[in-house]
Amino acid sequence: MTDAYGSRRIRCPLCLNWIDWDRVPSVVIDETGAEQPVTSRPADPALGANEKYAAVRRCPHSSPPHYLPDQYGAFGEPIVVGVVGNSLVGKTHLLAAMVGQMQIVTKMDALGLEVRPLDPGIHLDFQRNYLEPFLNGRRQLRATAIEDPNALTYAVQVFSRRSGRAHALAFFDVSGEQLIRAQGNAFIQAVDALLFVVDAANVPPFIGNGNEVPPDSTFEAVLTRLERQFFGDQHAGGGFVPLPAALVVAKADRLEFDAEAPLRRWFSHDDDLDLSTVEDESEDVYAFLSTRGAGAWLSPVHRCLDVSLHYTSATNCEPDGDTFPRERFRQRRVFKPLLTLLAKKNVALGEVP
Numbered sequence: 001m002t003d004a005y006g007s008r009r010i011r012c013p014l015c016l017n018w019i020d021w022d023r024v025p026s027v028v029i030d031e032t033g034a035e036q037p038v039t040s041r042p043a044d045p046a047l048g049a050n051e052k053y054a055a056v057r058r059c060p061h062s063s064p065p066h067y068l069p070d071q072y073g074a075f076g077e078p079i080v081v082g083v084v085g086n087s088l089v090g091k092t093h094l095l096a097a098m099v100g101q102m103q104i105v106t107k108m109d110a111l112g113l114e115v116r117p118l119d120p121g122i123h124l125d126f127q128r129n130y131l132e133p134f135l136n137g138r139r140q141l142r143a144t145a146i147e148d149p150n151a152l153t154y155a156v157q158v159f160s161r162r163s164g165r166a167h168a169l170a171f172f173d174v175s176g177e178q179l180i181r182a183q184g185n186a187f188i189q190a191v192d193a194l195l196f197v198v199d200a201a202n203v204p205p206f207i208g209n210g211n212e213v214p215p216d217s218t219f220e221a222v223l224t225r226l227e228r229q230f231f232g233d234q235h236a237g238g239g240f241v242p243l244p245a246a247l248v249v250a251k252a253d254r255l256e257f258d259a260e261a262p263l264r265r266w267f268s269h270d271d272d273l274d275l276s277t278v279e280d281e282s283e284d285v286y287a288f289l290s291t292r293g294a295g296a297w298l299s300p301v302h303r304c305l306d307v308s309l310h311y312t313s314a315t316n317c318e319p320d321g322d323t324f325p326r327e328r329f330r331q332r333r334v335f336k337p338l339l340t341l342l343a344k345k346n347v348a349l350g351e352v353p
Ligand SMILES: Nc1nc2c(ncn2[C@@H]2O[C@H](COP(=O)(O)OP(=O)(O)OP(=O)(O)O)[C@@H](O)[C@H]2O)c(=O)[nH]1
Pocket: 085, 086, 087, 088, 089, 090, 091, 092, 093, 094, 140, 141, 142, 143, 144, 145, 174, 175, 176, 177, 250, 251, 252, 253, 254, 312, 313, 314, 315, 316, 317, 318, 319
């Protein structure tokens, strides 16, 4: 959004206030935690690039102080993706697996995308604490701490040959416990796209034995908040939250020997970049969850405007102790849910098969 003076207005995803982005100075936080202004003259690109590398911007509505990447508002309205699901369903492993795919430049190039970190500090933290241990070390990641998010979980800059421009793409992944708290989840009201995650291992084992899963309380909390935002307090039903969403059955490796899960069709080959199968897969996943007593998890399909359904596995196997076995560890179909959302945001097309 641009105001009457041509300045970009960006919504802070941490406090929801609007920021005149071009009027907020870039600063560098020094070792003592103090803010140092970035002073370089634009005429000297070498000095400017050096200083700006570690720059951030403090939200002017900061209380308590919070910072956004210096480039967060540089490309217009960012795309904010919220990851939603109960504790331990596999949100964080899935996000790390997705980000890992985004680092494979040949794959991104096939999609007409160039992806690079949006902020060196956020990138380094995510690389050190999530990508390295999980994707290189094959180690299990710890459950996410239960606390208010005071920063983005991860963020990239995506240049799209389709849209002909760059986009900031930011992710929020908080713990399932945090998502149902009344306080500290302002980011939900700033999301542009949603990844709802359920755990394949929690699907009742047989068709028709009358077992029904309870609703996912994080889905209910997030959908209720969004319905209030889009339709007001008096919302009586009948409207759809106007955001693209993907509903993901994570840990689908656990269904591999489940004769009733139509998994072989989807796990027998790698078509992670091909969007032409999304409709078929969505129908399969919908039928699987509804016939197996997991119909309560389908609430996003009934309450959001545009939802695709997917099977994914971030690991392809169970851990042995704290590590995933080398022979089996790999990521399967993890990028397609995000690619579907990016296509709906007009950032990417799937690979032409
Ligand atoms: N078999 C299998 N296990 C997985 C997979 N992804 C995650 N897990 C396991 O599931 C557990 C929970 O994963 P997380 O990603 O931490 O779950 P979360 O949803 O982020 O949990 P919170 O942060 O507590 O909300 C861990 O023990 C992982 O090892 C998968 O694709 N397959």
